[in-house]
Amino acid sequence: MNWLSLAFSQIVNGLQAGSVYALVALGYSMVYGIILLLNFAHGDLIMVGAYTAFYAMTAFHLHPVVSVALAILISTALGVLVEKIAYTPLRSAPRLSLLITAIGISFLLENGAQLIFGADTKSMDPFVRGVLTLGNATVSYAALITILVSVIAMVGLTLMVKKTKLGKAMRAVSEDMGAAQLMGISLNKTISFTFAVGSALAGIGSVLYLCAYPQASPTMGSMLGLKAFVAAVLGGIGSIPGAMLGGFSIGLLEALVSAGGLSEWKDGVVFAVLIVVLLVKPAGILGKKIPEKL
Amino acid sequence: MALLQADHINVFYGAIHAVQDVSFHVEAREIVTLIGANGAGKSTVLKTISGLLHAKSGRIVFHGKELKGVPAHSVVAGGIAQVPEGRRIFLRMTVEENLEMGAYTQPRASLSAAMQEIFQRFPRLEERRNQVAGTLSGGEQQMLAMGRALMSRPTLLMLDEPSMGLAPLLVEQIFDIIRELHQGGTTILLVEQNSQAALSVADRGYVLENGRIVASGTRSDLLASDAIKKAYLGA
Numbered sequence: 001m002n003w004l005s006l007a008f009s010q011i012v013n014g015l016q017a018g019s020v021y022a023l024v025a026l027g028y029s030m031v032y033g034i035i036l037l038l039n040f041a042h043g044d045l046i047m048v049g050a051y052t053a054f055y056a057m058t059a060f061h062l063h064p065v066v067s068v069a070l071a072i073l074i075s076t077a078l079g080v081l082v083e084k085i086a087y088t089p090l091r092s093a094p095r096l097s098l099l100i101t102a103i104g105i106s107f108l109l110e111n112g113a114q115l116i117f118g119a120d121t122k123s124m125d126p127f128v129r130g131v132l133t134l135g136n137a138t139v140s141y142a143a144l145i146t147i148l149v150s151v152i153a154m155v156g157l158t159l160m161v162k163k164t165k166l167g168k169a170m171r172a173v174s175e176d177m178g179a180a181q182l183m184g185i186s187l188n189k190t191i192s193f194t195f196a197v198g199s200a201l202a203g204i205g206s207v208l209y210l211c212a213y214p215q216a217s218p219t220m221g222s223m224l225g226l227k228a229f230v231a232a233v234l235g236g237i238g239s240i241p242g243a244m245l246g247g248f249s250i251g252l253l254e255a256l257v258s259a260g261g262l263s264e265w266k267d268g269v270v271f272a273v274l275i276v277v278l279l280v281k282p283a284g285i286l287g288k289k290i291p292e293k294l
Numbered sequence: 295m296a297l298l299q300a301d302h303i304n305v306f307y308g309a310i311h312a313v314q315d316v317s318f319h320v321e322a323r324e325i326v327t328l329i330g331a332n333g334a335g336k337s338t339v340l341k342t343i344s345g346l347l348h349a350k351s352g353r354i355v356f357h358g359k360e361l362k363g364v365p366a367h368s369v370v371a372g373g374i375a376q377v378p379e380g381r382r383i384f385l386r387m388t389v390e391e392n393l394e395m396g397a398y399t400q401p402r403a404s405l406s407a408a409m410q411e412i413f414q415r416f417p418r419l420e421e422r423r424n425q426v427a428g429t430l431s432g433g434e435q436q437m438l439a440m441g442r443a444l445m446s447r448p449t450l451l452m453l454d455e456p457s458m459g460l461a462p463l464l465v466e467q468i469f470d471i472i473r474e475l476h477q478g479g480t481t482i483l484l485v486e487q488n489s490q491a492a493l494s495v496a497d498r499g500y501v502l503e504n505g506r507i508v509a510s511g512t513r514s515d516l517l518a519s520d521a522i523k524k525a526y527l528g529a
Contacts, residue, residue: 165398165402169398171386171387171391172387179378181345181366182366183442184370185367185398
């Protein structure tokens with residue numbers, strides 16, 4: 001019985017962390033899918049989102065719902081702004097220039113945050129409290145909200161990409177930019193939209209992270225971003241269901257390692273997964289297979 | 295005035311002068327072909343008209359409006375559709391989604407009527423409407439590429455090497471469709487390496503060599519010219 005409830009709570013923990021990884025991994029994967037850029041500044045959007053929500057609640061005493069909306073809004077705006085200012089001018093430049101620019105933006109955001117907010121970790125009281133008791137097992141509301149919100153976001157995203165005109169345009173552009181233009185699809189609009197959606201998901205991720213760990217620091221996005229990147233690669237970068245699968249897998253793997261009493265090995269295990277995936281199946285679990293018959 | 299008029303256009307790929315001082319025109323309801331060997335600059339001309347490339351000098355006028363500075367995605371809305379070389383259909387999307395993309399600039403209300411027209415012309419596409427395009431045969435993919443371009447109900451349809459990689463029987467089928475489209479009132483600009491097939495449907499043609507127009511004339515002029523027979527028709 002005890003064993004069972006321990007397993008249950010570890011699975012919940014894993015799904016909670018995995019939800020955040022999955023949301024962030026989606027942003028990596030969507031942007032990679034459309035412009036072949038590993039947007040290493042993506043993780044830092046989480047940091048910006050977290051600071052936004054943090055100060056909205058602590059300094060301005062805004063309602064959590066308003067703060068959350070503000071955090072998502074600011075991450076989205078920042079993601080699109082970075083794309084417009086830093087990436088659009090490099091559209092026809094070698095991919096390496098784009099990658100280096102992304103790393104530069106990441107440093108800029110982290111050091112900018114350090115300058116503005118200070119290098120120390122800012123903590124606040126948890127704003128989601130309480131647990132739900134189900135027989136012998138308990139689930140925190142924070143975990144419940146996190147898992148629920150991310151599942152809703154992912155279902156919404158999947159429907160958007162599959163059914164809407166803009167979603168289809170995104171897929172067309174990611175498959176063939178030139179042909180997409182010949183259809184009358186505007187690259188600028190579609191790419192900005194992709195960044196907006198990816199960044200909004202990162203914004204949601206930042207708030208969910210804050211539910212679990214009510215604190216913000218300038219470099220909080222880098223480890224989280226890297227792990228989400230591993231999740232995206234594990235699932236198959238460029239693939240939306242892959243990012244979700246990768247995110248939840250990494251979350252559950254971490255929970256498993258921690259449950260085994262090796263919690264300080266958690267990060268190491270995640271990066272070992274990256275190495276193994278790159279060696280054994282570089283395209284990832286759901287990596288793009290193009291059905292071809294020419 | 296011609297439907298499409300290109301005056302002295304020069305196009306560069308980096309340092310390579312791919313299209314040199316090329317002028318030609320297409321009248322409404324004509325089929326005009328640009329023929330020439332691989333690398334002569336034919337596709338470059340089409341890409342310049344559709345806005346994927348930009349001419350360094352010269353001008354292209356369509357329907358009395360200059361196309362300079364018009365982004366590629368707006369050229370389609372103006373009535374020019376292109377079937378690109380190698381078809382370039384969206385292999386991971388379904389047949390239906392590919393057709394929808396073709397109608398991207400069109401009002402949503404006209405979508406199903408346009409699709410029905412395409413399915414009438416290409417019944418095979420209707421049978422496979424929910425299939426991922428990558429699973430179609432080469433001939434079906436070419437039909438999809440043509441159907442996709444027709445979804446925008448273009449005034450001018452530009453076809454880049456529609457016969458490439460197809461078996462002779464399919465080539466014939468594709469050219470029959472080109473004739474039908476022409477009879478239906480569509481103006482066609484056809485780029486082909488297969489000069490014989492191209493001249494079998496075209497009213498007029500231009501011969502490109504190393505980025506320049508070296509000959510032009512009506513179908514019978516070109517078919518009668520010894521130089522062209524030798525160089526392009528394998529006679």
